[in-house]
Amino acid sequence: MADSDPDRRKFLQIATCAIGGGVGLVVAVPALQLISDPAGKQTITSPSAPFDLGPAERFRVGEPPRKIEIVAPVIQDAWTAARDVVLGAAWIRRVGPGANEIDARSATCPHLGCAVGWDAARGNYLCPCHDSRFAASGDKLTGPSERGLDALPVQIVEGRLKLTWERYRTGQSTKERL
Template sequence: MESHDHEQLVPLDGSRRSFLGVLLGLASTFVGVLLAIPVLRYIFYPVTASAEDSNWVEVGSLASVSDVQTPLRRTLDLKQRDGWLETASQPIVYIIKEGGQLKALSAICTHLGCTVPWDPGRNEFVCPCHGGTYSADGTHISGPPRRSLDSLETKVTGGNLMVKYQYFRPDVPYKEVIS
């Protein structure tokens, strides 16, 4: 008599099948999450990146500004991000030295926002719009401005002087950040 020694395929019972199903489900979810992370980071980067970070802008190498004697005019290349919107501008700052420390002043007149040039002949800042004047360290001397020139935060990163560029409310006696 011939013996039929065929291997018999044992059907998976229900619990085994559902266990494999769960395992596969978990694995594909895991891979899905892994793939989604960079995409989500890309999509939400503009929201999570704070506007504060985008206010820091490079002035130049520390060596190029460290021996400043009179206010040194510098035009910045500022790119600010607000959500998905990026704006570019070229604000002007003055680098000064006070008590051996480098400082930065906004060149925006605190009266009504004209750009204030340094007048080396008079040794003071003189606003061309309404004649407001400020001393070499930005202190208000005369004319309609109600406060001194606004100082800006600075730091040194990788040998470069950085300025945190901000705009302040004009024509008020106190310094208030508006962007």
């Protein structure tokens, strides 16, 4: 019986494992490569140009911050080209009478990315997920967030408010653009 020769048995075992392993690799590598493909890609693309948020004068001194949705005229989401897609929201507030004295804060909590709301009763921002509070100025008050609300770049061009939409890494004390 062929089984009786241990050297031959060993050889057959090693050959079987080697061929099987090789075949397995040829199946697994392309599958893993495919699955990890989106990780290295900008799969959702939106315009990088500043968004027009209308006349700057509609924001007045002393008013509470106003939530403005950032709507991209067109985005590409993997295979879809979609129009008028809401990317997120910003809290806009006029801080002084000067034309450029407008402050914009991302509504994304710097702690873990929940949407931050305005608590009109207390006059500050509240993140509902973990009770981080931020002053009207955006500064951190209480709660687990390690930094204040992220300021978004704004400029006034011919009386119109232009906002550049950016995202920042959450869960750290420094503001880092994604």
